[in-house]
Amino acid sequence: MLLQINDLTKRYVKGKTALNKFNYEFTDGIYGLLGPNGAGKSTLMNIITQNLAPTSGEVLADGKNAAESGREYRKLLGFMPQQQALYPDFTLTRFLYYMAALKGISKKEAAPQIEDLIERVNLSEHSRSKLGGFSGGMRQRALLAQALLGDPKIVILDEPTAGLDPKERIRLRNLIAETAFDKIVIIATHVVPDIEFIAKEVLLLKDGEIVGSGAPTELCGGVSGKVFEVIIEQDRLPELQKNALIANITHEGERLCVRVICDDAPEAEHRAVSPTLEDLYLYHFGEY
Ligand SMILES: Nc1ncnc2c1ncn2[C@@H]1O[C@H](COP(=O)(O)OP(=O)(O)OP(=O)(O)O)[C@@H](O)[C@H]1O
Ligand SMILES: [Mg+2]
The missing domain is CATH 3.40.50.300 (P-loop containing nucleotide triphosphate hydrolases)
Known part of the structure; x- marks a missing residue:
């Protein structure tokens, strides 16, 4: 068909x-x-x-x-x-x-x-x-x-x-x-x-x-290099929110592990992660 x-x-x-x-x-x-x-x-x-x-x-x-x-x-x-x-x-x-x-x-x-x-x-x-x-x-x-x-x-x-x-x-x-x-x-x-x-x-x-x-994997490629996990102190979250789209937040002891989507790597300590379709969705439809 x-x-x-x-x-x-x-x-x-x-x-x-x-x-x-x-x-x-x-x-x-x-x-x-x-x-x-x-x-x-x-x-x-x-x-x-x-x-x-x-x-x-x-x-x-x-x-x-x-x-x-x-x-x-x-x-x-x-x-x-x-x-x-x-x-x-x-x-x-x-x-x-x-x-x-x-x-x-x-x-x-x-x-x-x-x-x-x-x-x-x-x-x-x-x-x-x-x-x-x-x-x-x-x-x-x-x-x-x-x-x-x-x-x-x-x-x-x-x-x-x-x-x-x-x-x-x-x-x-x-x-x-x-x-x-x-x-x-x-x-x-x-x-x-x-x-x-x-x-x-x-x-x-x-x-x-x-x-x-x-295809989903192909589409995810569109945000590759734009998804990061950042470890920050809790009080730095508002600042991060201003510059990046927050996909997820988990607690790591006293600190936070924040999954972010942004065009440029964040200043805080971070590591690049592979994007999911949800990241892509946020990238297109989420708001900073
Ligand atoms: N009968 C209608 N008369 C006037 N405007 C309409 C009508 N139906 C939909 N719209 C408008 O058309 C646009 C698209 O609506 P639609 O219902 O197709 O969106 P959708 O993606 O299905 O949204 P949702 O996820 O809420 O179901 C919206 O701006 C909506 O306000
Ligand atoms: Mg609908």
Whole structure:
């Protein structure tokens, strides 16, 4: 599958651009769309899934214009939106049959898929429970199952781990990683570990524009030589904060070990360390 995004622009109101001439080519594999609140992640995802019309630009799936293919294109899609209304009185099974019907999948076709998906997202014991009684993690897994109905080739997940505890977060991340063999999976998040180890490529989005993209290790190279660990007395911290972005602080006896990101090596005693994607995120989105 090839998903091409050409010059996609969205202006909700005059003067403010939520997405600005976004261009990218997606092939099978997992992509992480990283950016702070308001970066334009949901805007991009809502346009790709045709829940929102772009101001200009186009989306092509295997070379075919998505706007022209309409239904054919939407059949390729699985979507887990950021704001989801669940039906509290539906059981999980009923919810999935309902979603399958909306996607135009017959009951007969849906039955084995639903059984398989419920098992994959580890909800077999709850298939006849009402969604209203589901915990946050169970809800997100139910919504992932819904997104995977019909074996979509383009799966769009908008902050799938929002509100989950670390255990559920890891569980959902593994589930996503397992399902991604022959698909384009795009995950929007502001939580770096959600995508750090599973994404083939990461796109950093800021104010509607890509400020960096590539394989995670490649991207980290962008801040190599800019990440340091500094050992300082506690009272020197404010001074350091003025000149560098603080990634992490740990206590070492009376002193502090501070991980900083800055263009020039700090004056205090320091050692260079290899950058992580989180460092890169801070470098682009953090503030001095
Ligand atoms: N319906 C709307 N009407 C007007 N402006 C909007 C609308 N939806 C989004 N915006 C604006 O577009 C920009 C991008 O918003 P978007 O929701 O795409 O960001 P996001 O990266 O998904 O953020 P978050 O991490 O908070 O979900 C923001 O400035 C937002 O205020
Ligand atoms: Mg969003």
